[in-house]
Amino acid sequence: MEQKRNAVAVVGAGSWGTALAMVLADNGCETRLWSHNPQQVKEINQSHTNEKYLPGITIPELVTGYDDLQKALNGIQTIILSVPTKAIREVLAKIAQFQKDPLVIVHVSKGIEPDTLLRISEMIEQEMPKELVKDVVVLSGPSHAEEVSLRHPTTVTVSSRNMEAAEKVQDLFINQNFRVYTNPDLIGVEIGGALKNIIALAAGISDGLGYGDNAKAALITRGLAEIARLGVKMGASPLTFSGLTGIGDLIVTCTSVHSRNWRAGNMLGKGRNLEEVLDEMGMVVEGVRTTKAAHQLARKYDVKMPITDALHDILFGEVDPKDAVDGLMTRRRTHEMEDLADILSERSQHL
Numbered sequence: 001m002e003q004k005r006n007a008v009a010v011v012g013a014g015s016w017g018t019a020l021a022m023v024l025a026d027n028g029c030e031t032r033l034w035s036h037n038p039q040q041v042k043e044i045n046q047s048h049t050n051e052k053y054l055p056g057i058t059i060p061e062l063v064t065g066y067d068d069l070q071k072a073l074n075g076i077q078t079i080i081l082s083v084p085t086k087a088i089r090e091v092l093a094k095i096a097q098f099q100k101d102p103l104v105i106v107h108v109s110k111g112i113e114p115d116t117l118l119r120i121s122e123m124i125e126q127e128m129p130k131e132l133v134k135d136v137v138v139l140s141g142p143s144h145a146e147e148v149s150l151r152h153p154t155t156v157t158v159s160s161r162n163m164e165a166a167e168k169v170q171d172l173f174i175n176q177n178f179r180v181y182t183n184p185d186l187i188g189v190e191i192g193g194a195l196k197n198i199i200a201l202a203a204g205i206s207d208g209l210g211y212g213d214n215a216k217a218a219l220i221t222r223g224l225a226e227i228a229r230l231g232v233k234m235g236a237s238p239l240t241f242s243g244l245t246g247i248g249d250l251i252v253t254c255t256s257v258h259s260r261n262w263r264a265g266n267m268l269g270k271g272r273n274l275e276e277v278l279d280e281m282g283m284v285v286e287g288v289r290t291t292k293a294a295h296q297l298a299r300k301y302d303v304k305m306p307i308t309d310a311l312h313d314i315l316f317g318e319v320d321p322k323d324a325v326d327g328l329m330t331r332r333r334t335h336e337m338e339d340l341a342d343i344l345s346e347r348s349q350h351l
């Protein structure tokens with residue numbers, strides 16, 4: 001593989017941080033993988049494994065584990081932020097305590113913060129002092145860590161307000177197994193990545209209830225319609241939702257047993273309760289908090305999001321999943337494309 005000589009810090013050694021560290025190492029980068037768990041760092045450095053998050057996978061020698069965040073970032077210009085959305089502010093606040101030079105911050109998380117309703121790039125800009133941020137870039141798309149760590153062909157997209165920064169990140173990650181595209185639509189890329197987790201939970205529930213492929217196709221297609229309606233109202237390009245970070249990530253997450261969101265939904269559909277499902281997963285299920293945020297966003301932007309609302313009722317209103325599906329199927333009859341067409345026409349009148 002092509003040899004490059006950058007040093008990069010990956011902040012967060014869960015499934016995704018570890019798989020991305022492997023891609024960087026394959027590209028010849030000196031890769032520092034930080035975890036807040038010293039035992040895990042010991043395992044990474046001694047056995048070159050991360051059994052909890054990527055069982056059976058050997059991590060390349062160019063990846064070194066760090067449990068000291070300041071040491072991991074010493075002399076580093078680019079960090080890959082790979083902790084769950086809920087942990088982002090806490091980790092950034094730690095970095096801001098010692099960091100002196102501006103960083104390129106590449107975030108790879110898929111969520112929206114409830115209550116503030118901020119996308120992750122906005123959370124980073126709010127949490128980090130301006131002088132410590134050179135650029136913020138998002139990397140997103142249909143990419144299960146389990147398959148990336150096996151070097152199976154994978155495609156993702158990077159976006160940023162500064163497309164030169166996005167192109168540098170494209171160059172950092174791209175290789176023969178990991179193809180990286182660019183897209184200037186930062187809002188669309190972040191919204192697609194975050195909201196697909198809601199639909200993946202719903203698809204898991206549908207499968208858990210014993211429904212079939214027709215129901216799954218309906219959820220993916222109508223799920224995409226409501227994600228696009230909200231995204232376009234928030235300023236995204238409608239085209240982005242037909243790309244990797246829209247339909248691409250919906251397909252992979254709604255149809256794969258690797259998806260934690262699908263798996264959690266599947267258990268809910270089989271009658272388990274949310275608390276015990278999250279305990280059993282032991283890994284992040286981003287769609288739960290993002291459902292709360294999207295339910296709030298639908299009201300803020302006055303957008304119809306019936307699948308999100310139904311999932312909100314199941315997760316937080318103790319509505320029985322079967323009743324929620326019945327509710328969706330008996331909604332007032334409607335035109336398939338009308339709402340998005342209205343939103344686009346309203347938007348063009350404001351241009």
Ligand SMILES: NC(=O)C1=CN([C@@H]2O[C@H](COP(=O)(O)OP(=O)(O)OC[C@H]3O[C@@H](n4cnc5c(N)ncnc54)[C@H](OP(=O)(O)O)[C@@H]3O)[C@@H](O)[C@H]2O)C=CC1
Pocket residue numbers: 012013014015016017035036037053082083084085087090091108109110111143144145146282283284286
């Ligand atoms: N897994 C995947 O295939 C993909 C995931 N993503 C996104 O990447 C993000 C991370 O997901 P993923 O790696 O899968 O999650 P995991 O649950 O696999 O791992 C999360 C990691 O973050 C650590 N962590 C949790 N809270 C904190 C904290 N407060 N401070 C420091 N570290 C913390 C965890 O540590 P501990 O072990 O101690 O809990 C763990 O190492 C999510 O937003 C996800 O949607 C995106 C694309 C693919």
Ligand SMILES: O=C(CO)COP(=O)(O)O
Pocket residue numbers: 110141142143144145197200249252253258259260261262284285286
């Ligand atoms: O985002 C992902 C794949 O693109 C991973 O999805 P889960 O978080 O549901 O596992």
